Amino acid sequence: DAKTTQPNSMESNEEEPVHLPCNHSTISGTDYIHWYRQLPSQGPEYVIHGLTSNVNNRMASLAIAEDRKSSTLILHRATLRDAAVYYCILPGITQGGSEKLVFGKGTKLTVNP
Amino acid sequence: KAGVTQTPRYLIKTRGQQVTLSCSPISGHRSVSWYQQTPGQGLQFLFEYFSETQRNKGNFPGRFSGRQFSNSRSEMNVSTLELGDSALYLCASSLRDRAYNEQFFGPGTRLTVL
Numbered sequence: 001d002a003k004t005t006q007p008n009s010m011e012s013n014e015e016e017p018v019h020l021p022c023n024h025s026t027i028s029g030t031d032y033i034h035w036y037r038q039l040p041s042q043g044p045e046y047v048i049h050g051l052t053s054n055v056n057n058r059m060a061s062l063a064i065a066e067d068r069k070s071s072t073l074i075l076h077r078a079t080l081r082d083a084a085v086y087y088c089i090l091p092g093i094t095q096g097g098s099e100k101l102v103f104g105k106g107t108k109l110t111v112n113p
Numbered sequence: 114k115a116g117v118t119q120t121p122r123y124l125i126k127t128r129g130q131q132v133t134l135s136c137s138p139i140s141g142h143r144s145v146s147w148y149q150q151t152p153g154q155g156l157q158f159l160f161e162y163f164s165e166t167q168r169n170k171g172n173f174p175g176r177f178s179g180r181q182f183s184n185s186r187s188e189m190n191v192s193t194l195e196l197g198d199s200a201l202y203l204c205a206s207s208l209r210d211r212a213y214n215e216q217f218f219g220p221g222t223r224l225t226v227l
Binding site for chain 2: 042104
């Protein structure tokens, strides 16, 4: 499974943009980049995913470097509800054809009021 | 649409006992994956079921097993419980109709082994 590297923690102020980086230098050409987050006392939730070009949805934007060795999750205006652990994941396809999410330690985002 | 539900939400067992956890996926989802989350090891993949067949298994001992029923509901079983099995057990469902389906997680079952 391709490995990802994220900072252990980051802090932001409410209403400000947040840029969460992820390095994935061993990414293969077919690996999608997924982001999930886990709010306190909840299961993880999907945030966004992309392959090559930048992606936007109602929750966030994903900026992918041209060489695909890194990506950045962008929260345009952080709110207190965005305080969570954010995981950058490169899902692997197993021999059985199933998809497996391999979670690292993630980045714990603290949002200050 | 109802989300992924897991029962029970909390469970206390003693060493040596066995436990069965249940997961009901989102309607229409045929894939169910199970994960274990502990403070020390983080989130670890246990196994995935699709159409009643186990598709992949993580690096867990044989005491951890699961199954999936024809209605896609899944159960996981842990036999001969050990203290280290205390964890949050999460299940996730997905459509699995194309590559890289989004996985939807349930709230988890908090298992405490005394």
